[in-house]
Amino acid sequence: MRRGKGLFNLRSSLMSKYLLIVLSAIVLIPFAFPLVAVILSLSSGPIANPGPSNPYQSASRLEKMWHQEAARLKGASPEDVNAALKRIRSQYGKARMFWVDGGGTLRLALPDNPHLPAKWDASYTVAYMKNAVNGNVFTTIAFIGGSVKSGFMAFQVPRSEMGSSGTGIGARYGTILVSGILLILGLFLFVSLLFFYRIRKRLVRLEGAMTAPSESGIPQPVAVTRTDEIGRLERSFNDMIRQLERSREREAEEEALRRDLVAKLSHDLRTPLTAIRGHAFSLRQEPLSDKAKESLGLIDRKIDSLGRLIDNLFSFTLLSSGKYPYHPQRIDIVRMVRTHLAGWYPAFEQAGFEIDLDLPESSVYWEIDPQWLERVLDNYLQNVLRHAKSGRYVGMIVSDRGGGSIAIADRGPGMTGESDEKGAGIGLSIAALMLKDMKLRSDVRSGPEGTVVFILPE
């Protein structure tokens, strides 16, 4: 809907803006010439008056001059007429002139022209005049003294002489034309460039906003200043960000809800489990058969393993949503492993395990959360205690080579082998997740002879 409306919203369209620029350029072209003329005249004087440089330039002026001269010769003698023609000739050197008296006799031709007949009758005169008008020689004829009886005098100038100044003006107009077009073209290019430069600037700004995410990882909205295509793009971009933020919030809410659910569930499962343990414990105080005592022991063990399972489930939920508290510090793993195994010692001792510890002389430091690493070690040691009982051996080896490593070894049936207790999966998943977050990895070598788990930097 909005797009359709936008297409026809001419006022706020970049396309119509650019069309406006093109149109103004076209409209401005005719105005450019007077403008250029004014500019040129300002720089090189008036062009409307070319000055006295060319006396042949204006035909009407020549004609006027000729008729005035002829009128002035009213009643003059042929000698006077000759003298007048010679005087005029001295002014207009490029012109040819002659005169014929009332009797039709050619009296004087300047310069002398043998092609002119000596006698002029009326019909010849008309024919000559007709030729002269269409010819490439400008010809004007005036009756002497304004009367046919006194004869006539003719004045001839090649039209090329008259045009000599005309071509100068033509060249001048050519310059105006070219510079006018160039001016408009230049102006048009400049305005276009400005137009696209501003579009580009806005696009670059938008691109910057898109690629510079805030702390939350979602870009900041941009300020929308216009309603054109880019403005609409910016608005859509802002809408998109808002949607993204909303969905991020929803996701976080769901995550929190799920975490809460698992937390409540794990508590609600623990409570009856604790009650069961209580009753089993009370039963133990009663006189019981051996078989019943054995069953109670089994119940006790199952309660333990179920409790661990619930704990792991809860931890896994926290870990996978990144909510398991992580406080890394510089830890001497040699010391940590020793202390940790000391805590496990009684449990292994009670199960009849041989306990072996091999530590380097000097400290090995890792940048980790000690509680996390303890949890990982707990998971592996728990596994050894539960699944590798048959081997009756646990060994922990810390090496200071290659950034340090911890190895946990047993002589159980191997990780693929059958064991009497199941449910180690989630514990190992937790260990794997924790190691990954601490930039550590585990390397497991398992066979029928036993299993060695190496923990080492990635």
Next chain:
Amino acid sequence: MAKRILYIEDDADIGGWVKEDLESRGYEVIWLKSGDGAAEWAADADLVVLDVMLPGLDGFTVGQRLKKEAPGVPILMLSARTAVDDKLQGLRFADDYLTKPFHPDELAARLDVLQRRYGVPEEREIECGHLIVKPELHTVIDSRTGEEIPMTPKQLQILLYFLRNRGLVLTKEQIYEAVWGEPYLEGDKTVNVHIRYLREKIELDPGNPQIIETIRGIGYRVRK
């Protein structure tokens, strides 16, 4: 005089059982089914055992209030530590944590440790092999002769540290830091030397020690 435990638990089944069990271990137990009024009882208690998910006020709120009212009374939370970390972020008022379904023996053991840590008066006499240790009098007596065994203060402190953590394997770092109160420095042989002299005084055969046991590669232990 019996030690008094303030026990806050909403579940009747578990509450009744734990109360009975703790009483059979010689404690006096005040059992409340909710956190209301817990603060009034806390001042008279030696220890508090607190369930986290109580109806109404939750266990965290109750715990914080108790700690404010009676800062000297240790609190044991029945919860996973991770849940506490997640929720409180630094408001760790509890002194120890125990996850349900706990074993009654473990609860009793943790309460023992808490009492000792909080300076609840120690037993006046501790028997260990042929030794009778009287912590208040700073004396160690050979029960066969009735004579006092002379000891340096550090030797006595080490022996008492072992007796307070009986059954646990202690590393030389733990012993050093508990007794000397300073961070252990790598390669320090002080603890080994002191234990050698201590053994010469208390062991019947220092070459084959029976009281302070060596756990190879890990540390030492005094058995229960």
